[in-house]
Amino acid sequence: MNKHNGELEIDEDAPFEKRFWTVQRIGWLIMLLVILAAMFGFTGRGGLSGINKIKKASQSQSLVLEYDRFQRYQVSDKLTVKLQQLQTTAPTITFSKVFYEKIRVEQVVPQPEKVEINANEITYTFSISQPSGDVIFYTKPMHAGSLEVMVKGPNNERVPISMFVYP
Amino acid sequence: MDTIFRGAIIYIFLLIIFRISGKRTLYDATLFDFVLLLIIAETTQQALLGDDFSIVNGLLLIITLIFMDICLSLIKQKFKSFGKVVDGTSLILLDNGKLLTERMKKERVDEGDILESARALHGLEHLSQIKYAILEKDGKITIIPKEKAS
Numbered sequence: 450m451n452k453h454n455g456e457l458e459i460d461e462d463a464p465f466e467k468r469f470w471t472v473q474r475i476g477w478l479i480m481l482l483v484i485l486a487a488m489f490g491f492t493g494r495g496g497l498s499g500i501n502k503i504k505k506a507s508q509s510q511s512l513v514l515e516y517d518r519f520q521r522y523q524v525s526d527k528l529t530v531k532l533q534q535l536q537t538t539a540p541t542i543t544f545s546k547v548f549y550e551k552i553r554v555e556q557v558v559p560q561p562e563k564v565e566i567n568a569n570e571i572t573y574t575f576s577i578s579q580p581s582g583d584v585i586f587y588t589k590p591m592h593a594g595s596l597e598v599m600v601k602g603p604n605n606e607r608v609p610i611s612m613f614v615y616p
Numbered sequence: 617m618d619t620i621f622r623g624a625i626i627y628i629f630l631l632i633i634f635r636i637s638g639k640r641t642l643y644d645a646t647l648f649d650f651v652l653l654l655i656i657a658e659t660t661q662q663a664l665l666g667d668d669f670s671i672v673n674g675l676l677l678i679i680t681l682i683f684m685d686i687c688l689s690l691i692k693q694k695f696k697s698f699g700k701v702v703d704g705t706s707l708i709l710l711d712n713g714k715l716l717t718e719r720m721k722k723e724r725v726d727e728g729d730i731l732e733s734a735r736a737l738h739g740l741e742h743l744s745q746i747k748y749a750i751l752e753k754d755g756k757i758t759i760i761p762k763e764k765a766s
Contacts, residue, residue, distance in 0.1 A: 453708065457748055457760070462705040463719075469704065470722045476636030523666075 493519035493615060505608050509534070512602030514610055521615045522593045525555065528586040528610075532603065535580045540603035542584060543572040551592035558585045570601075590614040618666075619673050623680035626664055630656075631688075631702070639704060639755035640724050703753045710749035713762070723751055733757040 453459050483492075490496015494517070498504070506513040513531035520526050532540055539562065548554075549571045559582075561573040575584060590596065593616035600608045634641065641649070664677055692699035709720050710730060720726065730749045734740035738761050748760040 453748075454712065457708075459706050459708065459750065461708055461750075462700065463707065465700060466705060466707050466719075473636050473638060476632075480633075480636075 491519060493517060493521050494524075503610070505610060507602060507606035507608050509604070509606060511535075511604055512600070512606050512608055514600060514608055516610060516612065518611070519613050519615065520590050523589055523591065525587060525589050528588055530584045530586070530600070530602075531581070532577065532584065533581040535577060535582070535603065537603060538576060538578055539574055540577055540582075541572050541574045541601075542603070543570050543601040545570060545597075545599040547596055548598050551590065551596055552598075553589045553591050554586055555589055556587040558587070619668070619676045620680050622664055622666070623677045624684060626660060627681055627684050630660065635702065635704075638724060639751060639753070640729075641755070706753060707751045708748060709751050709757070710743070710746055712747060713744060715743070719751075725751060725757065730757055730759070734759045734761075 451459060451461065453461065486492060488496065490501030493501060495501065496519075501517050501519050502515070503518045504513065504515050511532065511534045513533070515529040515531070517526050530542055532542075546569050549566060557573065559575060559577075562576045563574040565572045565574075573584075575582070590612070593614050596612045596614060598610050598612070600610060602608070665673060688702065692702060707719060707723065709716055709723070709725060715727065715730075727743065730746070731740075731743065733749070733756075734743075734746055737759050740746060740759065740761055745762055746759055747762045750758045750760075752758055
């Protein structure tokens with residue numbers, strides 16, 4: 450044990466503490482950056498559109514998808530599919546395998562007429578009498594990490610979506 | 617397995633965050649610190665348990681946290697420098713009657729805090745009666761009065 454002024458036994462290490470003050474300040478800065486990132490939407494649930502709230506459309510604009518890019522493990526979210534210029538009253542929406550393997554679909558509004566599943570895809574068939582309509586998928590990711598889903602609309606137009614799920 | 621990871625991650629995260637926040641953050645339970653403590657406890661509980669309220673989950677978590685604490689103390693004992701990083705060291709804030717203002721500023725301590733400890737521990741009235749004021753690892757300020765040191 451060091452003796453300060455030859456009398457006070459103390460385990461002081463002032464140079465170490467000085468170095469640590471710098472580490473502390475860097476830590477505070479990181480905390481601020483995390484908070485700012487969360488406010489912008491980088492950690493999911495809200496934030497600015499374009500960062501977290503994503504809108505993607507097919508070339509013909511007949512299939513528009515709205516979803517959150519950043520999601521959280523086992524936290525409910527939603528994916529809105531807007532169908533436009535419909536040429537059929539029984540449009541289908543098809544998702545790649547990841548959608549049923551790594552995401553739990555809790556509810557689909559409106560309810561699909563038919564759901565078919567095969568080795569690579571899941572297809573929902575709806576009954577929509579108007580030329581356009583919205584379908585909302587209430588989802589819950591069951592896998593942390595990045596998820597890439599291919600969505601296929603009634604006219605076979607494809608829109609890929611990518612999400613990141615925080616653990 | 618999920619529970620053990622959750623426990624370990626939250627334990628290490630809290631350790632780092634409190635270490636970075638500084639020695640004084642949670643020492644004195646002022647009104648704000650009390651509120652902070654309550655909120656952190658509640659948030660941590662939810663992050664730890666998730667939606668699994670089974671006894672097995674609770675028991676696993678307790679075992680994980682206590683085992684991590686034992687491991688940490690063993691590592692600290694074996695490697696003194698690691699202990700220094702985790703716990704910090706004591707720091708003299710008032711040396712032989714002289715205030716070390718830069719240190720006080722960096723540690724977010726003011727004269728009032730030193731006087732408060734001086735009153736509480738020794739019933740002292742003035743700074744001039746203090747020989748050493750030391751900020752301990754746990755954020756407490758200890759006082760050595762002039763008469764006793766000499």
